[in-house]
Amino acid sequence: MHWSTIIYCGIITYLTRFSTLFLLKEDILNDKTKKILSYVPSAIFPAIIFPPIFLDSAGTIDIENNPKILAAIFAIIIGYFSRSIIATIFVGLISYWFLIFVYYQ
Amino acid sequence: MNDRLKTLSRGIIDVSPLMIPVVPFGIIYGVIGMELGLSAYMTFGMSIIIFGGASQIVLLQLFSGGASSLVTITSVGAVNSRHLLYGAVFSEYLSHLKLTWKIILSYVLIDQAFAVSNTYFKQNKENEFKHYHLLGAGFTCWTIWQISTILGIVLGSVVPEELGLSFTISLTFVALLINDFRKFKNIIVMFVSGIVATIGYNTIPFQAYIIVAAIAALLVATLLTLVTLKKN
Numbered sequence: 001m002h003w004s005t006i007i008y009c010g011i012i013t014y015l016t017r018f019s020t021l022f023l024l025k026e027d028i029l030n031d032k033t034k035k036i037l038s039y040v041p042s043a044i045f046p047a048i049i050f051p052p053i054f055l056d057s058a059g060t061i062d063i064e065n066n067p068k069i070l071a072a073i074f075a076i077i078i079g080y081f082s083r084s085i086i087a088t089i090f091v092g093l094i095s096y097w098f099l100i101f102v103y104y105q
Numbered sequence: 106m107n108d109r110l111k112t113l114s115r116g117i118i119d120v121s122p123l124m125i126p127v128v129p130f131g132i133i134y135g136v137i138g139m140e141l142g143l144s145a146y147m148t149f150g151m152s153i154i155i156f157g158g159a160s161q162i163v164l165l166q167l168f169s170g171g172a173s174s175l176v177t178i179t180s181v182g183a184v185n186s187r188h189l190l191y192g193a194v195f196s197e198y199l200s201h202l203k204l205t206w207k208i209i210l211s212y213v214l215i216d217q218a219f220a221v222s223n224t225y226f227k228q229n230k231e232n233e234f235k236h237y238h239l240l241g242a243g244f245t246c247w248t249i250w251q252i253s254t255i256l257g258i259v260l261g262s263v264v265p266e267e268l269g270l271s272f273t274i275s276l277t278f279v280a281l282l283i284n285d286f287r288k289f290k291n292i293i294v295m296f297v298s299g300i301v302a303t304i305g306y307n308t309i310p311f312q313a314y315i316i317v318a319a320i321a322a323l324l325v326a327t328l329l330t331l332v333t334l335k336k337n
Contacts, residue, residue, distance in 0.1 A: 001143060003150070005174045009164055009181040010154035016185040018211035020192030025200045029193045035330045036323065040187040042291040043322035045278040046299035047315045048163060051306040053275050059307045068272060075276055079283035085126035088280040089133075089273060096272055 067099035109234045116241025119221040126280070127217065127246065128253045130158050133273045135257015136264055137162070140271065141169050145258045152254040156247060157215060159184050159281065162274055163315070169271075172312035180315045191219040198226045199236055206236060213243025290329045298322035 020029075029037075053072055056062040063069065075092030082088070131152075138148030143165075151161050160181045167177045191214050199210065222239040229235050264270060285291035302318035309317050 001147060001168050002174070003147070005177055006147070006151050006154055006164070008174070008178045009151075009160060010156075012178060012182045013155050013157050013160050013185050013188075014211060016182065016188040017192060017214040018207065020189050021196055021199060021211055021214070022192075022204075022207055024193055024196035029190070032330060032334065034190060034193075036327050037187060037190040039291065039294050039323065039326035039330075040190075040319075041282060042285050042294040043298050043326055044184055044315065044319045045159075045282055046295040047302035047318035047322075048166060049275045049278045050299035050303045051314065052166075052271070054303050055306055061303065068275070071272070072275060072279060075279050076286065079280060080286045083283050085280040085283065086129060088283055089126075089129060089276045092276040092279065093273055096269065100269065 065104070067096055067104060070099060071096035108232070109237050112232060112234045112237040113241040115225070116222065116238035116243075117245045119225060119238070120217055120242035120245050123217040123221065124245065124249045127158070127249050128256075130277055131250050131253025132257040132260060133270065133277060134158060134161055134165075135254045135259075136261040136270055137165055137257075137274065139258055139261025140264075140266060141165055143168075148258055148261075149251075149254055152251055155181075156212065156250065157185065158250070159278070162277065166274055167312055167315070170312050176311045176313050176316070179313075183316055183319050187216075188214065194223060195219075195226070195239075198230070199239075202236055210236060210239055210243065213239070213247055215243070215246055217246050218243040290326075290333075293329065294322045294326045297325045 049072075053068045054061055054063070054066070056066075071092050074095040075088050078084075078091040079088035134152070135148055138151070139145070151164065155161050155164070163180055163184050164177060167180055172180075192211070195214070199207065202210075218239060221242050225238045226235055229238075282291075282295065285295070298318045298321070301321045302314045305314040305317050
């Protein structure tokens, strides 16, 4: 990792926050654009979530005996009902530890 | 207490409950940065320079996969594109401010600060010092994020790798989506993104799978939005 990459990422992050605040005098994005922008987390986060869960270290899809899939499903169920960020992360992590250290041993 | 201070402390109080999940998120970020072999300076420097949890963790993940700088920077830009919405919504309340204010406030315009200040601005349009609310909320987030990054860096040097903490990257992003699990259209968009990324991980060159998956999923989101608007 180079400092330059970090600095460029910092600049682009800053610009996405600054640009519309600086350029627009009032809120001119129409409802359609806002609706589509509201989908951005749903469109991007799964691309970060899925590959490390479903792919093994060699990069092939691994569905059998994959503790990460089960742990992620537990996390999703807890997240759905509790709507708590902390509970989701901890249940996922604890069930993952249970699976790798107890169940699969 | 004068109005500026009152509004500033209101911002700090309003955002405080949202800081509870930020602490483990920051610790996870610090731990993973250290596990991937970054220096403590670099891990902490990212928290100061970028100041965005999702962006920083994406950066780490792409770094560990060996992505090029160009792909990394574009992916971080894609993750951040939701901030365009925040600036646009706030321009209505803040466009009269001096440039210096806009420069400072943009640095701390993150998800949590947007959420609480947006509610406050709607209810307190006449407050001439309402931007102090965002200042208080934003810099509270900033302080908590820096402290929890440092905690993570300290812990990262003692936590054994066998614990598989890199799995918490996936978990934190799952947690950030919990409010969208009840929306059917969002779930469709999530599956498109996840499936394209998983298949594309090995087939799309330059580790550009996040960008390609995001574009595919946003196209589906656009189609879904257009179809729903037509029906109404």
